[in-house]
Amino acid sequence: MSAIELKNITKKWGDVTAVDNISLSVDEGSFVVLLGPSGCGKSTTLRMIAGLDTASSGTISIAGKDVTSLPPAARKISMVFQSYALFPHLSVAENIIFGLKVRKVPAPIRQKRLEKVVDIVGLAGLTDRKPSQLSGGQRQRVALARAIIAENGICLMDEPLSNLDAKLRHDMRVEIRALQQRLGMTVIYVTHDQAEAMSMADKVILLRDGHIEQVGTPEGLYGKPETLFTASFIGTPPMNLVELANGPEGAVVLGGSDHVVFKGPGEGRVLGVRPEDISLSDDSGLLVELTAADYLGADTILNAPVGNQIIQIRVPGRYRLGEKNRVHLTWPQEAVHIFEKASGKKIENSNITTGKVGNAA
Amino acid sequence: MSEHKGSMNRVYGWLLLLPAMVFLTAFTYYPMVSTFFVSLFSDGTATRPSVFVGLENYQFLLEDDIFWKVLVNNLWYAAGTIPTSIAIALMMAIWVNNRLPARGLVRMAYFTPTVLPMIAVANIWLFFYTPEIGLFDQIGSVFGFPSQNWLGDPELVLGSIIVMTVWKEAGFFMIFYLAALQSLSPELEEAAHLEGASRWYIFRRITFPLLMPTTLFVTINAVINSVKMVDHLFILTKGGPDNASSLLLYYIFEVAFSFLDEAYASALTVVLLVVLAIVAVGQFTLMDKRIHYR
Incomplete structure (x- = not known):
């Protein structure tokens, strides 16, 4: 059973069609990258899966359940934002356990899970700091920790590395991939950087002007481009x-x-x-x-x-x-x-x- | 050589400060100091020159029933206007920050009371409050309420002034909250929303704490405004009936320019300054610690 399935999803903003009749499925535990140039509808697609935007038509199901009209919180997903969306007035620890507090998870369990994720993402010793006292890479880790502490199994990432410098971006790429495999998470990852897609993905979904251009493994897209666009987009x-x-x-x-x-x-x-x-x-x-x-x-x-x-x-x-x-x-x-x-x-x-x-x- | 350069820098520094210093001294510090000195003397007339009386003016102040009444009025006025106008401003700002039809028009409507001149506002409200033919009484009569002398009844007059002030100030404070709200990243709210936080929870733990710098600024403004009120009273009530709507600054104005008792007015002014200074210091030290500045 696929973890996430989109059927004939369309999103219109007034007269503009941002996403045009997209269907795709994501297997459980796989790392799927939505790749495409800016304005191709990849972020909109991700936001519709998260429930932050509602689809104009079509259905979205998560773990076999139709969630098209459910609010974000009922979908059991985590999300890492491009800007990280850390709460600037809360400490690292408070940021990470924010969701647990909302859901009234008891304090001892909160503490235990906090220690565990802090260890996983390598933030030990920094939990009392405010986000403004952290480097870009550390903020990225806080955002990751906040996404994995919920233990939702599905994590959506919206260009999470675009604010980092090239060296750090490469390190985090390796780290996120390792983390996903270690925790068995299902990840949908949005990027415009084909190098990120090639190095991390199990499956790449290449989007262009709101429709799917080609779906395949990184090797498939690289070795067997079906269209001129795919051929021109993949590879440096x-x-x-x-x-x-x-x-x-x-x-x-x-x-x-x-x-x-x-x-x-x-x-x-x-x-x-x-x-x-x-x-x-x-x-x-x-x-x-x-x-x-x-x-x-x-x-x-x-x-x-x-x-x-x-x-x-x-x-x-x-x-x-x-x-x-x-x-x-x-x-x-x-x-x-x-x-x-x-x-x-x-x-x-x-x-x-x-x-x-x-x-x- | 470098010593010479250093002293030149010092001269430049003072020169840059000079214009602000001249104006602040001439219009703020000198009047404050001279007011304090005037308050230590008796009020002079042509036949009786003013003499040093020490704290006699302050002694009189303690025994002045009107002063105490006006002070209590002012405390009620502050308590009635500051929290209400800030709360309403915040609510309006959150509302007009949403996507809604004719958003620009709604924002403008809320801001209109602020751009109206004070005297015009007072005249509009004078019509609202007029017994029998005023707006409030006409609306009230539809529902069978008896006519009220809103500005003539000592029980109602301060409340009426408070309502009008809130109407005027809330729109002004709303603009600051609206600007602050628009500088917050919508992704913060989305992230909290994804975690299952309710709108009230997001407001309480995310939005409101991040608006605290604005709240401090607005609170200080509201406090200053609550002791600055003269013009509305001048048009609407002249402080009456029986000083029921008189506030500190209006009383000072009366003492100085109607009763022409400059010395006593100075003593009252010094008291007002001291109270304001204490409030300002308190606000900055207490609230500053709890505010997250970006």
Whole structure:
């Protein structure tokens, strides 16, 4: 049985449709990430699950029970807010046990559970402080502690790491994932950062303009993007998406050399290939001129303009420009994704009119 | 060299303070000190120059029945206006902070009494309170209540003045509460709501404590206003009947400018200043400890 299930959920603000007929299910104990650019409806979806906003239509059920019209408190969920929403006038301890006090849990039990969660999130010795006396990371931990002390089993997180610096964000990412697995929590996590989604999620739900673009494991979204949007959103740097044109012998890169990318029509199609799947070759492949090299330590990102498009190539180690700027690019056939430009949909391999891909014609 | 620079800085510092110091001294400190000195002398006339009488004016004050009556009036007035206007202001602010139709219009309606000139307000209420033909009596007569002389009856007059003051002040204080409420993150309320807290619980444990700085500010203003009232009394009752609606400052005004007893008025003023100073110190030291400032 899924812990949370949304059926045909729609949310309208006046004439604007924020969430358009979304259906999804979340398995118990899994870490699900709602991913998407700002304004895609991910936060609205989360707030509807929490009960802070009400759906215009559709049903939400938690643990098999229809909660669509129940108030937030009756849904047995916890939430971590982007701003943490800590009560500034209460101490760390009072913040954490706020909900227990509301529900009139006896003081000895409160104390016991407080000690336990303080230990889990690593706030020992800080419980008498006010939130303003804590660092960003510590405040984040208080918010987490407040969410897990309720022992609800379901925790909603709304961009909880966006106020932290990069280093801390990485540490907290690992920590939240470990905590979720240790406590067996069901987590729905909203973010616009695909790196967070990739590193933490069991399942990623990619949203765009209020509808679900693609659902899958991180590997699934990375390796098998079904649409141009998914391909362009996942990965840093994202997948190269280059427009094609019809050449005399098959599809060629628009504005590039006559090198045939595959046999078949090219016009109206887009070729997708990840930067790390491209390799440099001396004699065969697409001839390009390298114009920029962005050294990142473990690898270097090279830029190669073709017509008015830019292809990015990830090569290991350091690559210096100037030594050899005119190179050929090749890639294995299985790394290639072909999309229809107009609809943004992937074209299945069987329909491409196959040919040798990436090799010199 | 650095010593020279330091002394120059000191000069700049004093120069920056100078304008405020000049005005405060000329219009606040000097009048306070001179009032105190005047209160130690008898009131002089053309034939009888004023002489030093020590605490005689204060002695007279203790025996002055009107002073005690006015003081008690003022305490009732303060007790009637301060908590009521603050409570109503807070309630109105919470209400107009919600999403409601014509919110701007409602806010403006609440704030209108504040922007009206004091004299205009008094004239409006004079009409409300007029016996037989006034608004209150006309409404009352519909329900069969007898006509009341609201401002002429010693039992009713102070209450009538209190109601009018609350009407005027609540809207003003509401603006401060409204501003404070809007600076609170709505996520705090949502977080508490998720934990199952009722609206009253959220108000008691979250909203009200976070509004405490505003409450202190508003309380101090309300206290100051409660001893500042002159103009309404001047229009409505002139302190009567039988000093039933006279308040401290109005009595001081009468003594100084109607009875022309400058010395006694000065003694009364000094008492008022001392009372206000004690209240202010008390408010800051007692309430400050319990307030969370962000």
